[in-house]
Every structure is written in structure tokens, then in C-alpha cells.
Amino acid sequence: MLSTVPSHSLHFRTLNPRLWVKILRHTSPSYSPLFSITTLASLSHLPFTEEDSDDRPIVSNNDTSKPGNKMQQSQCYFPKRGQTLELVCESLAFKGKGVCKVADSGFVVMCDRALPGERFLGRVTRRKGSYAEVTKVQTLSPHWDSVDAPCEYASYCGGCKTQNLSYEAQLRAKEQQVQELMAHVGKFFGQCPEFVSIMKPIVPCGNQFHYRNKMEFSFSTQKWIPEELLHAEGQNGNEYALGLHAPGYFDKVLNINNCLLQSEIANEVLLAVQECWRYPQLGLSPYNVHSHSGFLKHLVLRTGRDVQTGRPELMVNFVTSSYKPELLNPLVEKVSAIPEVVSVVNNINTSVGSTAVGEAEHTLYGKSTITEVLRGLTFQISANSFFQTNTYQAEVLYKLIEDIAGLRGDNSEIVLDLFCGTGTIGLTLAKRAKHVYGYEVVAQAITDARRNSELNGIINATFVQGDLNKIDGSFGKNFPKPDVVILDPNRPGVHMKLIKFLLELKAPRIVYVSCNPSTCARDLNYLCHGVAEDVNVEGRYKLRSVQPVDMFPHTPHIECVCLLELSDPV
Ligand SMILES: C[S@@+](CC[C@H](N)C(=O)[O-])C[C@H]1O[C@@H](n2cnc3c(N)ncnc32)[C@H](O)[C@@H]1O
Numbered sequence: 300m301l302s303t304v305p306s307h308s309l310h311f312r313t314l315n316p317r318l319w320v321k322i323l324r325h326t327s328p329s330y331s332p333l334f335s336i337t338t339l340a341s342l343s344h345l346p347f348t349e350e351d352s353d354d355r356p357i358v359s360n361n362d363t364s365k366p367g368n369k370m371q372q373s374q375c376y377f378p379k380r381g382q383t384l385e386l387v388c389e390s391l392a393f394k395g396k397g398v399c400k401v402a403d404s405g406f407v408v409m410c411d412r413a414l415p416g417e418r419f420l421g422r423v424t425r426r427k428g429s430y431a432e433v434t435k436v437q438t439l440s441p442h443w444d445s446v447d448a449p450c451e452y453a454s455y456c457g458g459c460k461t462q463n464l465s466y467e468a469q470l471r472a473k474e475q476q477v478q479e480l481m482a483h484v485g486k487f488f489g490q491c492p493e494f495v496s497i498m499k500p501i502v503p504c505g506n507q508f509h510y511r512n513k514m515e516f517s518f519s520t521q522k523w524i525p526e527e528l529l530h531a532e533g534q535n536g537n538e539y540a541l542g543l544h545a546p547g548y549f550d551k552v553l554n555i556n557n558c559l560l561q562s563e564i565a566n567e568v569l570l571a572v573q574e575c576w577r578y579p580q581l582g583l584s585p586y587n588v589h590s591h592s593g594f595l596k597h598l599v600l601r602t603g604r605d606v607q608t609g610r611p612e613l614m615v616n617f618v619t620s621s622y623k624p625e626l627l628n629p630l631v632e633k634v635s636a637i638p639e640v641v642s643v644v645n646n647i648n649t650s651v652g653s654t655a656v657g658e659a660e661h662t663l664y665g666k667s668t669i670t671e672v673l674r675g676l677t678f679q680i681s682a683n684s685f686f687q688t689n690t691y692q693a694e695v696l697y698k699l700i701e702d703i704a705g706l707r708g709d710n711s712e713i714v715l716d717l718f719c720g721t722g723t724i725g726l727t728l729a730k731r732a733k734h735v736y737g738y739e740v741v742a743q744a745i746t747d748a749r750r751n752s753e754l755n756g757i758i759n760a761t762f763v764q765g766d767l768n769k770i771d772g773s774f775g776k777n778f779p780k781p782d783v784v785i786l787d788p789n790r791p792g793v794h795m796k797l798i799k800f801l802l803e804l805k806a807p808r809i810v811y812v813s814c815n816p817s818t819c820a821r822d823l824n825y826l827c828h829g830v831a832e833d834v835n836v837e838g839r840y841k842l843r844s845v846q847p848v849d850m851f852p853h854t855p856h857i858e859c860v861c862l863l864e865l866s867d868p869v
Pocket residue numbers: 685686687718719720721722723724738739740741744765766767768769787788789814
């Protein structure tokens with residue numbers, strides 16, 4: 300029987316910058332671009348707990364028992380709001396923020412868009428207990444890895460944060476982040492002699508631009524103008540905008556005519572819409588998120604591929620606050636004149652929130668879905684179905700998953716695909732498996748997964764809708780014991796109930812695919828070392844490999860594929 304969870308309220312907190320504060324406080328002040336065993340050795344004793352994920356201060360002003368000690372000095376030192384500091388960025392951490400230490404005190408500050416090695420002046424904007432946030436005022440000397448960002452919006456846009464760091468340096472920073480998290484949150488350094496060989500070098504992304512097959516732009520009554528452009532001639536913050544949200548603003552949008560992350564053809568569509576949607580005679584108004592009035596909410600562009608010709612095919616999705624197709628007609632005519640546009644849909648979203656998913660959908664031109672090919676299988680993609688956003692790198696990722704899953708290929712093994720989405724991973728494994736069982740919470744994704752298996756003539760896959768955070772004793776009764784479990788949760792990671800289930804299930808192999816290395820490291824720690832707060836939960840797995848994959852260049856996101864093997868197979 301599964302034991303009860305003593306303190307699971309802690310479990311779903313996302314590990315936050317405080318963790319980096321602890322790591323950084325104890326590392327050398329000089330920037331070390333590569334993973335350093337010395338650094339990690341000096342860190343291995345640090346008590347990284349999940350308390351690091353809440354907002355309580357982890358240091359106090361009173362703790363000054365050993366004057367002269369650098370760490371103690373840092374505990375006494377707090378910069379003031381508005382104070383300007385000269386800083387050197389040491390590494391990239393949480394959400395791609397640059398991490399720096401104040402000279403002499405070692406006090407940690409975080410700065411958006413500061414690059415490792417960059418010396419700059421930063422103004423303190425916020426104090427957060429044990430660390431402070433600063434905004435960059437002026438770069439004094441750039442890092443030698445800095446490059447000119449090719450995108451004209453790179454300095455202001457919330458989309459790409461590290462475009463002006465060379466791609467090689469971005470990869471090094473991501474690799475270092477994963478290693479440090481696995482060492483300290485996963486507690487693998489020190490406990491695992493093969494740690495260095497387990498950590499694989501990051502797989503770079505072959506296409507560093509134009510890699511996103513889906514982009515969501517927002518219409519707004521308020522065009523965001525960056526501070527440094529405020530006084531430039533002709534700049535007016537009251538104009539309408541269509542583009543991406545300014546970092547930190549839900550109500551201000553940076554107007555964008557071209558985004559280097561999406562396909563060239565998607566940019567053609569964006570420009571076509573930009574050229575005409577403001578014409579007064581069309582009577583189109585952007586949605587106002589304050590007064591909840593207005594019509595146009597989002598423009599979502601999805602790029603797929605015609606299975607027969609291999610040519611790109613595009614879906615244009617107008618998300619509006621009500622159903623008035625006659626108002627959209629001129630825009631539909633304009634975009635459907637572009638030959639690659641094969642589908643124009645209208646999602647109606649009457650809620651006051653900013654989500655682009657509609658309660659109702661109408662097809663205004665062409666088909667209601669587009670297609671894409673992945674690992675030789677065809678997938679139908681509708682406006683709201685989940686699909687890996689970087690198709691090129693998803694091919695690489697799924698090949699890795701297939702290799703790591705290590706199916707014998709004699710169709711004798713059972714695969715359990717947890718958090719299966721539209722079934723893409725399970726379906727790519729089905730040809731080598733006896734049967735695939737997929738579980739997923741979103742009903743529409745399960746419908747898509749079943750349709751995708753039919754479309755590809757796959758009959759050995761079963762997809763079930765269910766919430767994996769709410770499993771009970773009956774979970775596991777409807778499928779045979781798996782040989783391989785695929786775990787692909789979203790950012791919060793795996794719930795303790797499921798961790799315990801997996802530890803009881805004792806599948807020989809688990810492939811953990813993660814888009815958040817901090818929660819991944821936490822869960823791997825539980826699966827390998829048990830749960831410190833619950834002596835009844837013992838770890839049963841050995842970590843065999845951690846393979847970071849760069850799916851999203853110029854952003855802080857990191858994907859990892861990890862292999863776990865049962866310690867004592869019975
Ligand atoms: C990172 S996606 C992976 C999707 C899929 N494996 C793929 O590669 O396309 C995570 C999936 O987990 C699903 N999910 C999130 N929370 C869940 C829960 N509590 N129970 C079951 N599925 C959940 C999401 O809806 C999403 O489809």
C-alpha cells in the first residue's frame with residue numbers, strides 16, 4: 300500500500316532564484332563558463348532544501364557571529380532601492396537572468412539581459428530578502444562572447460533574451476545550469492561517483508532562427524515604447540499595437556512586423572495583417588484588457604507541412620471576443636491570398652483573461668487543421684492542440700528518446716507514456732513495442748492522440764484521459780507492468796503521488812523528459828535517493844544519463860532527457 304505524504308504542499312513550488320543565490324554565494328567570483336568540479340566539490344555540503352523555493356528570507360541581519368567571513372558580510376549587506384552598483388555578471392540562471400555578486404560583500408543580485416562576463420552599472424529595483432534585482436543602466440564592458448543581435452527588437456522584446464550572447468556561450472550557460480541543478484537539487488554530486496560521465500554535453504539546435512512553428516501575437520490598445528525610445532520623434536504610447544507583450548506587462552504590447560523565431564512565410568502573414576488591420580474603414584478594434592471592450596484579441600500563426608509536397612502550410616487563427624465573421628472578412632481575404640495559407644479559423648474567447656484558446660471555433664477559409672510529419676508519422680494539428688513548437692529539434696529529441704528507451708524492437712515490451720499530450724512520443728515508440736498506454740489530463744489532447752494513431756494505422760496504442768496528480772489505488776490496474784515509463788510532465792514536474800506509484804511499480808527503465816531542469820532534478824533525487832521527509836519512501840533507481848537538448852535558442856528554456864534504471868531488478 301502507498302504511504303501517505305507528510306509535507307507535499309512543498310512539492311509543487313517552482314524552485315526560484317533563491318536557489319541560485321545559494322549556489323552563487325559559494326562559487327568563485329570569477330566567471331567560470333565551464334562546469335567545474337572544484338566549484339561543485341565546494342558546494343556539495345550545502346543544504347539545498349525545498350525551502351529555497353519559497354519567499355522567506357534565507358539569511359538574516361542578526362546572523363553576524365563570524366565577522367570577517369565573506370558570507371557573513373553578505374548577510375549584513377543590503378543595497379538600497381535606487382542605488383547604482385557596478386557589477387560583473389557571473390552566469391545565467393533562473394529565467395535567463397544574469398547573476399552577479401556585489402564586490403566585497405558577495406551579495407547576490409539578478410539582472411535581466413546581463414550576460415556572463417559583462418561589466419555594467421545596474422540600478423537596484425527590488426530587494427527580495429536574500430538577493431536584489433537590478434536593471435541595467437549602462438554596459439561598461441561587454442563580454443567577449445557578446446554578438447550583435449540580428450533582430451531589431453532584441454533589446455526590448457520579451458521573447459528572446461540572449462540573442463546578443465554567442466550561441467556557443469548560450470549552450471555553455473545552459474549546460475552549466477543543468478549540471479549545477481543535478482548536482483545540488485538532485486544531490487547527485489558526491490553520491491554518484493560516475494556523475495561526470497552521466498552528464499552529457501548539450502545537443503545544439505541546428506536551426507537557431509525561424510524554428511518556432513507556432514507564434515501567438517496580441518492585439519492591444521497600448522503600444523509599448525521602451526524607455527530609451529520614449530522621446531524619439533513620432534513615438535506615441537497611445538497607438539494600437541500587434542505584437543508581443545513587453546516583459547512584465549500584461550497590458551502593453553511591443554509592435555512587431557517581423558519575428559526571427561517564426562517561419563518566413565508566417566512573417567509574410569504577420570506583415571499582411573499589420574498592413575491593414577488599423578484601417579478605420581474596417582472598424583476593427585483591439586481588445587482593451589482594462590475596460591474589456593474591443594474585438595481583436597490574438598493572432599496565432601501555426602506552420603506545418605503538406606505531407607504530399609513537403610511544402611509549408613499555414614494556419615491563421617484570429618482570436619476575437621465575439622463572433623462577427625463579417626468584420627474579419629477583409630483580413631481573411633488578405634491572408635488567404637498567400638498560397639501557403641490553407642486554413643483560417645476564428646476562435647471566440649469571451650473571457651476577460653488573456654488566453655488564446657476559444658470556447659468556440661469557426662473555420663473561415665480552407666481546412667480546420669494543418670499537418671506535420673515527425674519521425675515518419677503524420678500528425679493533424681488543430682488550432683488548440685499541443686504540438687512540439689520546434690519541429691526540427693523535436694525530430695532530434697524524439698530520436699534521442701527512442702534510443703534511450705532502448706526497446707528491443709521485437710514487439711514484446713510495454714510502454715507507459717505519462718503526460719502523453721497528443722501521443723507523439725508513444726506513437727513514435729509504438730512500432731517497436733507490444734503496446735503503448737498513454738495518460739493525459741486534457742481531453743482534447745486524448746482525442747487528438749487517438750485520431751493520430753488512426754491516421755498512422757497504429758493499433759497497439761491506448762490513450763486514456765486522467766489527472767496524474769490525483770491517482771489513487773486503482774491506477775495501474777488497467778495496464779500491464781511496463782518495461783519502460785516515459786515521463787514528460789510540464790514545468791511543475793511530477794506529483795509526489797505519482798513518484799510513490801512509480802517507486803512501487805518498479806518498471807526497469809524510466810525516461811524522464813523535462814522542460815524544467817530544476818523540478819526534474821528534484822524528481823530524480825526522489826526516484827534515486829528517496830524522500831528525505833518520509834523514511835518509508837526509498838529511492839530505487841540509478842541515474843544513467845542526463846542529456847540536455849537546446850530546443851529554444853536565445854531563450855532560457857532547456858529540455859533534458861534522462862535515463863533511470865531500476866537499482867535491483869527482480
Ligand atoms: C510537456 S507536455 C508533453 C506532451 C507530450 N509528451 C509531447 O511530447 O507532445 C506535458 C503534458 O502533460 C499534460 N499534463 C499536465 N498536467 C497533467 C496532469 N496533472 N495529469 C495528466 N497530464 C497532465 C499537459 O496537458 C501536457 O500535454
